[in-house]
Amino acid sequence: MTRTGDSALRWAGPAAAALSVLLSSTALAEVELYQSVDRNEVGTEDTFRLSIVVSGAPDTAQLQFPAPEDFEVLSRSQSTQMSYHFGGGGSSIKRVQKYELVMRANRAGTLTIPPAVLTTADRTYKTEAIEMQVKKGRLHTSPPPSPRRPTLPDPFRNFPVPSFPDPFGDLDDPMGFEPEIPRSDSDLFLRFHLDKEEVYVGEQTTLSLYIFSRLDVSSIDPVVMPKLEGFWSEELDSPSQLIAEQKVIDGVPYKAYLLRRRALFPMKPGALQIQPAEADITTGLMFAAHRSHRKSNALAVKVKPMPPGAPAAFSQGNVGRWRLANELSQTEVALGQPITAKVVLEGRGNLKSVSLPKLAAPPQIRVYEPTTSDKPASVKNQLGGKRVQEYLLMPQQTGTFTLPGLSFAFFNPETGAYEESKTDPIQVTALPGAGGANAIASGGPTPTSPDDSAKNKLEPAGLKPLRYQASFAAAAQPLWSRPYFIPLALAPLGLWVGATVLAMVRGALGREDEASRKRKKARAARARLAAAEKLAQKGTPDEFYGEVEKALLHLLEAKLGGPAQGLTRPQLDERMAAHGVPAERRAKVLSVLETCEMGRYAPGGGNAARGRALDDAEEAMEGWESR
Amino acid sequence: MIALLAISAFLGQAYYTPEEAQALFSQANDAYYREEFSAAIEAYRKLIERGRGGPDVLFNLGTACLADGRLGEAVLHLERARRAGGPSEDVEANLAVARARQLDQVIGASAEEPFLQRLAAATPERAVSLAFLSSWIAGLGLLGLCRYLRPGRRALAAALAALSLTAAVSSGALVAVHAYVSRTITEAVVVAPALKARELPRESGRVSFEVHAGLKVRLLETAGQFVRIRLPNGLEGWTEKEGVAPI
Known part of the structure; x- marks a missing residue:
């Protein structure tokens, strides 16, 4: 297919008219034919430009372009120049036709472009063949320069126009890429394009799907997009009409049609794949229409994890460039009246994944659940927008309270660092309401339905206050675990047992034998005799003689080892005799007992008789004890 | 600032007289009300380390930890205050606030202790x-x-x-x-933000469940760096010793 370049089309009309007028009166110049390439050494992926120039050829001349097997002709263009010469020999016209072919080698090696042939009515002209050195791959990164129109000077260049910083000025032009022309289907192909192939988790990369065509596209059946696994996807553009955009790729003019544009936010680190999209494309019109199935290229995205050191308040979805603000409808309010607080987050990033900080308020202000509204926006295909959380605040007490400042931590992929956007604390003053306690105190009519919201509510809330004074003490060991506790508890038992043992010992030690009992009785007898001696002067005869008698009987019990009380005198005499008491002593004892009995029952004799009885008793006892 | 300097001066001392202890206690309280919770907590801790503790200091320390968001330490010190001084209204109230902030909800636990x-x-x-x-x-x-x-x-x-x-x-x-x-019965409080309870006392042991700061547990036995804990509903597991603090 032969196509005429833009410049040729633009200038060919008027030039042809002038040429037809001039040709009638002037002669054509000599025919010239030559061909040249812009470079002789290319890669198999490079395109190059073959120029064929025909000068002074008649209208009937036919040019045969070289048809090399080893090269692919990607495009052709033609331009014509006319020049007039006025001299002594008359005027002459020279028409120069220039054909440009954009070509690409099919294989590596030393290849030859065959000559172009121009055939006129009387002669055949031939150019030289051109030898090309073709290497594998791409040798030239920049495409061959395409012919450009001269640019006109900017008429407003000297005007003092103030320049404003463009917040999205750093964003790339979405069509600022040049796809590689495929070897097959080079006239119609689908291409995926990502503006960034290496991003952080949560950072936007924009995926665009284009059709590049050198044919007239009439319709496209529904495009089948891949699933885009691992990405959060938001549609940016999905044109309902095909709008062509001129695009020169490697010097070849194409029409580019945008089919889909999506903002992708990777959700996990690693290498994520984007599978090809597919579409059925109809080219041509009516009966010449042709339907083709095309498949785009696949892409890979390298997703980097966010660096360590995230702030404590950071949430995973907070990625982008954000600014936090808060505002109150009023800072002074009557008790019972609500205040509206707005927390606004604005910027660039995935608005749906960000988490706004929660508005904190002192316990004296009741905070109701917020309503959230999102206003997504995209500028130059960068998704962003504004999220507004609207809180209703209701002061519960009068006074001035502080709503603490908020902080929104986010990861900025442009700087690769965590940043924080903070707001300032705001003070709110709640004043006594008109219908509250004040109104009742003023003695006015009692409201029929008192408004509880206007009361100064003093509810217990929050933490109990600190203790103002302290009694300092080290951590005390339990009393029961202290070393003295068990001994102290056992001590009374020990004392009890000890006393019992002591008593038992004393009991055992205090048991009397016969001799000691006798001694004891003898001591008792002497004690009685001493008592009788005291009674000798003052006591009654009964007391005196009773004591003397008891003293003697105790002595007898001690000496004879048995009871003496109640025995008759013959019995006493018999027992004394049995114990070997001499008759004289027995008589003496019995005599004293007789005296005592007489003294008790027949008193008389006075103190002298008492003295004799006492002496007799002492004599009997001493004599006996001395035995 | 002056108060902070005064607190710093006191913190360096090895022994506090009763007057110095009361002064440091008051300064810590002032720091708390200025919302300088870290300074207040440090001062209360010093008092305890120097043998000037007691239920009042423990209560204030627990309350300051709670205000500072240190849930595990808050529950620990408030429980210690209750143990040292017996139940009291303010200790119970702040413990209730701390329990309300706890992440763990023990299902099937009896409402009361044994x-x-x-x-x-x-x-x-x-x-x-x-x-x-x-x-x-x-x-x-x-x-x-x-x-x-x-x-x-x-x-x-x-x-x-x-x-x-x-x-x-x-x-x-x-x-x-x-x-x-x-x-x-040795009771303890989880002080680590999150603690894995494993089936066996080793790092490779399968994780049975996870507990979080502020939960009161019972310590049953120790094996190396691990301690076996029992939740109020009888759930048991081995966890790192450093993550729990006995009351």
């Missing part, structure tokens, strides 16, 4: 121990006195001795409960 623990918690250990000692000594003393008294007075002494010995038996039982609870 009877013996409740009995031990409800009776002050020191008073019970003193009551036991005094009634025991008095009872036995009166019993001994009965031997030396005349029959008329003996009955009164015996009645008093019986009364004292009855009191000694009941207070002695309470002392035994305190000793049993103290010796056999």
